[in-house]
Amino acid sequence: MCLILIGHVLLAQSTLTDSCIFFNHKIIYPYYYPSSPSNGKDFYTIKQEFAKSITAKTNFNGIITVIFFINYKGETNFYKTQLCDLNYKTISMTKDIDTLCNQISEAVKNSGPWKPMLDESNHAVNCRKFYSFKFNNGQLIETLPK
Amino acid sequence: MKHFRNNYFLIVLFLSYQLSAQKDTSSFYDTYERCITACNPNELLHYFELNHYKKEHIINAASYLTYHGNDYCGNKLAKLCIEKNDSITAGNWHTYSVQNTKNGNYAEAIYGLENSLAIAPKEMEGYYGWVLLYYYRDYKKALLHLNHYDSLTPGVIDAPVGENIHFLKGLCYYQLNEFEKSILEFEKNKVFEKNHFGKKNVNAYIYFYKARNYDKLNNLKLAEIFYKKAINQSQFPVEANYYLGMLHKYKKQNFKKAKLYFEKSKTFLIQGYKQQDSYVELFDEVYITQLNEDIVN
Secondary structure, eight states, X not given: OHHHHHHHHHHHHHHSXXXXXXXXXXXXXXXXXXXXXXXXXXXXXXXXXXXXXOOOOOOOOEEEEEXXXXXXXXXXXXXXXXXXXXXXXXXXXXXGGHHHHHHHHHHHHTTOOOBOEEOTTSOXXXXXXXXXXXXXXXXXXXXXXX | OHHHHHHHHHHHHHHHHHHHHXXXXXXXXXXXXXXXXXXXXXXXHXXXXXXXXXXXXXXXXXXXXXXXXXXXXXXXXXXXXXXXOSOOOHHHHHHHHHHHHHTTOHHHHHHHHHXXXXXXXXXXXXXXXXXXXXXXXXXXXXXXXXHHHHHHSTTOOOOGGGSOHXXXXXXXXXHTTOHHHHHHHHHHHHHHHHHHHOGGGSOHHHHHHHXXXXXXXXXXXXXXXXXXXXXXXXXXXXXXXXXXXXXXXXXXXXXXHHHHHHHHHHHHHHTTOSOOOSSSOOTTOOOHXXXXXXXXX
């Protein structure tokens, strides 16, 4: 019984983290189900805005992905940038693409304000969203997924 | 020994919680689908093993965690489980890969796909080509896999993820600016559909992409013919009307006709009939902002 109680306390401490509060213990969905989060712009406009903001000159070959979460209030948090090369091997950020990565991160952070995603009952829920930017010799050739 | 005792103590604490508060899988899911930090993959695996969960269940649980945004925990749990099993199937790696593709974890997803391909190339290569085309926009590599997959079954028209392989190859060539080759693939697709489903049921997007290819080749006569075929074949031809409008606007300087086609496209688009996908943008997808710009300017 004592062990169970301590176990509860330990888990309670670990779950009282930023993320659980941010998500208010509501379910986190992916960006594509049950609906989609919206910033009021279509993807054509979003891509144009990204292209205007991402201007750093590099010779980068690879994909830069920025993952973030939109909570039930439409607030964003937990931004994470990850990189891979065009053979899909994880790579680290280097100094020569530092500006590029910063521009991308800022562009994604400025893509809001977001309206929260709605579930089947039209209740606001949390969701995970990402944008990926594919570069060939420094040229932005694709923005994914939608 | 002391270190072991401490770790063991923590595990017992954790499991005591699990066993008391999480007697079924629904409560397990309930806990981990609502936060992205409170998760220890090693402890989870231990819990699952202790409760005699099968490998498939553990991998599915890991995929579920990843689905709900716990990428690190889900992926780590899946890999720990896979490492401990000597009967991992292509399907297990496929499960791992699919959710990572959808989450934009491309390195992890391709790592999973390469592993699944090594185990069952015949089963996995079609999907590999398909996903590289739509989700990775990696046309050269997609084509490589689609061609190889196609060569494994001579005389059979394959359909990775339900799409005719010639349609997929046609899209790859189209994106690689190899328009003549693309047209040949769409023609093969058309012949197949005509023979199997009848002329009336040929997929309108075969005509549409033939038109796009002719348009890129500046063969305006054939482009117009195929745009019109696509329009006639489809109930709500958003894309064909839009790009036929573009052809009239920019290549024929016929603004009156262009506006007519743009307006038709817009009518269907506003009604919500455009071609779209929940996960990724499709090729030549048309947006209302884009249409409005072209109508005004």
